[in-house]
Amino acid sequence: MELDLVLLSRIQFALTIMFHYLFPPLTIGMGVVLVYLGGMYLKTRDPAYRQAQKFWTRIFGLNFAIGVASGIVMEFQFGTNWATYSRFVGDVFGSALAAEGIFAFFLESGFLAVLIFGWNRVGPKMHFFSTCMVSFGSIFSSVWIVIANSWQQTPAGSHIVPMTREVLNEHGQRTFDENGVLITKPWIIDGVPVMRAEVTDFWAMVLNPSTGYRLSHVLLGCFIMGSFFILSICSWYILKGKHVEFAKRSFGGALFLATISSILIAFNGHQQAQNVYHYQPAKLATFEGHFESEGPADLTLFGIPDAEAETIHMRIAIPGALSFMVHDDTSFTEPVIGLDKIRPEHRPPLWIPFISWRLMVGIGTFFIALTLYSYYLLWRGTLFKKRWVMWAYCVSVLLAVIANQVGWVAAEVGRQPWIVHPPIVTDTDNQPVFDEDGFLQYEKVSAALPDGSIYERYAGLSTTDGVSKAVAAEQVAASIVMFLLIYLLLGSVWIFILNKKIQHGPEPPEDGFAKNQSESIFQVGGEHDRLGLADAGLWDDPTESTDRGEQHD
């Protein structure tokens, strides 16, 4: 494979988004837990909840900072590396991105200040409100970004139109005809009309056919990530016999969220697969390694796919199960469209989606088994004594990270070679239409050229056509090296600081003083007193760092 501009740009995008996507799921998932803890504190005034919220907020703040720092890269690189794509989709995709900025980011980062720095500046109610706004903002930002992504998978509420240009004179001024009407002409370069997608119906774009399934899938994935992150730290404390009371308290809440989310995501995943089959059959066939379109279609559990020979070696499969999964067909015989119905140049790469998909489903199944078994143990009263279960939770955060990452990999590689997937042609019964060669047909759009001929293109955009033309491969290569180095640095420091925070653990709950004072003014007074003492010495300053005392561990 040649390291050309397209491949390098794809590597750069994959690198930056996979690094970035470590953090939003953590903050979205943990945000829900922070809301729960803050709400419980408001209700019970039990200082243990406040201390737990403080501890998780510190880790939340760390994750958030790196999420923001790596997230700004994402917005910029649409323009830097994928300029042609940006020109094509800006009208549609851009509006979702701008809505994310105005509606979500301001909310999130504004109230984050109150959440992190406002403990002694605002009352508990305002603090709880800020916690809710941060959580709401982070969820809302995922809503807009998933809408934007889903539109690329199942474009709706938009059409592709040839563009016109104002005729500019040599001074760059617009020209008008004798009636004062602006002179425009079709924008054609080298015989090819320049076209782009434009919004026709905003709500149809927002609620495009895959948004609902994909959004709930992503959010459930985030809840799984956040809850397993907390479960993993808590189980480690339990194993080490440190902060056990705190750990058990947080464990209970997180286990509930993890169990519900793991079960729901399985149902949601099934529906989403049917949705994918309906709109992007090539993607589902790649996930399943399904070549032959005949029924009954078997469900491959394991195997080694071979794109050249169009078969799966050493295959273990459940007969007819794919027919049932895709069509809810209880006779287990309904045919399922396979890769043989997709033009070879329109087939996604096989290996990466095939493996990613299996990993995600496998990890999801394991999570259901683990959490349900944990509830059984909880009922027996032996959960926290089963060391192997605690160890399983310790490492499960890594599995959650992998599941979230490979889920996206499967979704994004599975739509290749399209960056904006063209809709498939369907007949009046909503059944896919095949061309004379027996291949699935994708929708096309056309434009009349001045010479009377008709220009035709697919109603989508291929990834190859999306890259920046003004950028050289060496520049992208240099930026990849830069991001690799900076992300290695950030990743190591993140793990280092995270480890310090975890080793240090939560502060012991405040004494009865705070518990009996609902008026925050007393807490401010207490804080000031502490500050007064603190000003005396520099390094002994108890306010020196948010993690005071951890050096002694």
Added chain:
Amino acid sequence: MSREGLAFIWFLLLAVLLTGYAILDGFDLGVGILHPFVAKTDKERRLVMNSIGPIWDGNEVWLVTFGGALFAAFPEAYATVFSGFYLPLMMLLLALILRAVSLEFRGKVKSPAWRQVWDLAFFLGSLLATFLFGVAVGNMMLGVPLDAHHEYIGTFWMLLNPYSLAVGLLGVFAFALHGSIFLYLKTEGELQQRMRRVMWRMFYVFAVLFVIMTVWTTLTVPRAVETLHAYPLLWVVPILNALAVLNIPRAISKGSEGHAFLSSSCVIAAFVVLFITAIFPFLVPASNDASYSLTILNAASSEKTLGIMLLIAIIGMPCVMAYSAVIYWTFHGKVKLEETSY
């Protein structure tokens, strides 16, 4: 409303977002640029960082939203500028990442060496980001070579021309001045007394650069004055700008630093307005062949998208203003070190 009218409104709204960003993150970046020079002890460095601690993140959202709005309202301009300025933008990203994480990381380990590293990252990130913003503005003023696809056809080195580098320098001192006044307002005692000297120094350097760049711009970018001649009412902007610059030393010597801060905010706002009048009616002027230029109309999205986005802005921006005000109020007053400080 017509597509033309909506596109013009979005041109103005982007200017508003840019102004908001430049004023708010301007003092953040200025604080970062001054950080190693004004803070002597570790405690002072913490005070300087924490003066922007709770608000820098929200301030930077103005840039993110500006980027998103540019993408949506003028996709052609977004694509042309971002891919054309590829390497400088990658350096800008590096600078913004370093600045963001240095704030978060610095306080987490109690080792002088560790802190020095992140102090340096904070300073370099702030300096480089500011400088690159200025260089980008300089190049947009001059115009860049484009082809029929509106793709940038120049080289990286062409972006580093003397005029644009000088604009970058002006930007650095404008933000440093802005940041020094902000720090004066947020600090007390000895550190605050030191900031008084810093404010004066920054003002002198800025004033000299301001005069040089005003002359240089009128000589090199005739377009900058053309729009002012076409709409004489706009002359009020450079005049108010000059008055605002002059008001800074007046306010400082009178001891009303709050007014000085207001004046430096006005100076930055005037810079943004002068910048957009200089490029109007273009978004990206082509330096090689004017007919390849990106104008407000030919770079804009469809009427539908511009209208929807306007609705989003009308609903969203008042909310943003409201809770930004609440949050600034929450953290008003002199900076104090607390348990949760960086």
